[in-house]
């Protein structure tokens with residue numbers, strides 16, 4: 001029962017990966033990923049759509065039918081139900097991700113808070129929703145977080161605003177604790193990450209008494225994060241949860257560091273990110289007594305490495321302290337094959353109004369295009385499966 005006999009899960013099996021997809025669905029997905037090869041579309045498309053929606057032009061239907069349907073569960077939690085069921089049928093959990101970005105008023109932050117609390121409630125009701133997630137910038141003004149991190153003195157209005165942020169943050173973590181579910185705090189840009197880390201560690205100390213409820217996210221594309229993770233694990237006795245990712249804001253990080261003339265927090269090359277990512281997996285697995293871990297990655301080597309680590313450390317492959325997670329619409333060959341082999345897997349299922357999830361969709365388009373470097377992996381897999389079905 002410890003690990004699988006051969007921990008190397010084959011990610012080549014497209015039959016398992018796409019077993020619940022019809023030919024028509026696969027063909028639509030293939031068309032979409034082909035479109036990502038048009039650089040102009042990926043660079044200017046999301047902004048064009050945002051403007052068109054603001055001007056009331058009828059583009060919503062087209063977006064819904066294409067990129068939105070592929071990467072999102074819908075506009076509301078109810079809309080996501082078929083996706084939750086579809087994943088559940090293959091033993092895969094859902095992480096409902098209310099993906100609204102760029103809102104900036106207290107009213108919007110309170111709305112986002114109540115929506116996140118609904119995801120906590122859904123997660124407490126359904127076993128197939130093992131985690132909740134939120135971004136701190138969904139409940140706090142970016143500039144305020146920046147100011148808190150800078151150490152500059154807050155005005156008394158800002159002090160009040162910061163207290164409201166702390167209270168929203170606490171409400172989410174408390175709700176997850178009371179509902180006996182787990183909550184990820186997403187990681188964001190390095191110049192606002194310090195207050196996010198502090199709040200998250202504070203909540204871990206408060207709510208992770210019996211097991212990991214609150215999870216921080218560690219971005220291993222930062223050269224200082226492996227040491228940070230190590231010191232968090234070594235210096236705290238309470239249960240800790242970590243979602244490990246490489247990091248999504250590399251361009252912005254490098255650009256800002258250059259513009260403002262400070263050393264970039266990003267690793268010198270991809271190999272260094274990969275090395276630290278795998279080292280972080282090892283560190284978490286070796287501290288599983290007080291740590292739970294979720295590998296948020298589409299990287300096949302890291303996923304295989306985690307399977308091997310579990311086997312080496314005699315960890316049951318169904319141990320609920322170790323999860324693999326991918327995003328909806330990406331890397332089904334990893335998610336479905338891992339789940340098929342008995343590992344714990346969950347997928348982020350983003351949802352929200354079409355106009356508000358456009359920044360998220362723009363990042364997915366870039367990641368799957370030549371700009372993001374992932375030239376055609378998804379396309380290749382889709383083509384392989386369609387080809388296999390012909391024979």
Ligand SMILES: Cc1cc2nc3c(=O)[nH]c(=O)nc-3n(C[C@H](O)[C@H](O)[C@H](O)COP(=O)(O)OP(=O)(O)OC[C@H]3O[C@@H](n4cnc5c(N)ncnc54)[C@H](O)[C@@H]3O)c2cc1C
Nearest residue numbers: 186187221245246247248269270273296297298299325326
């Ligand atoms: C479930 C899940 C949750 C996530 N949550 C977050 C989150 O909270 N915060 C967040 O920031 N991101 C998050 N991400 C996104 C993640 O950080 C990556 O951007 C994305 O998953 C691609 O990395 P990878 O590990 O899948 O694989 P790969 O495709 O192997 O790696 C690509 C990544 O490597 C790094 N990289 C690429 N080139 C270089 C280079 N030249 N030098 C140094 N590093 C390089 C970058 O981080 C790039 O995104 C999440 C992803 C998943 C699947």
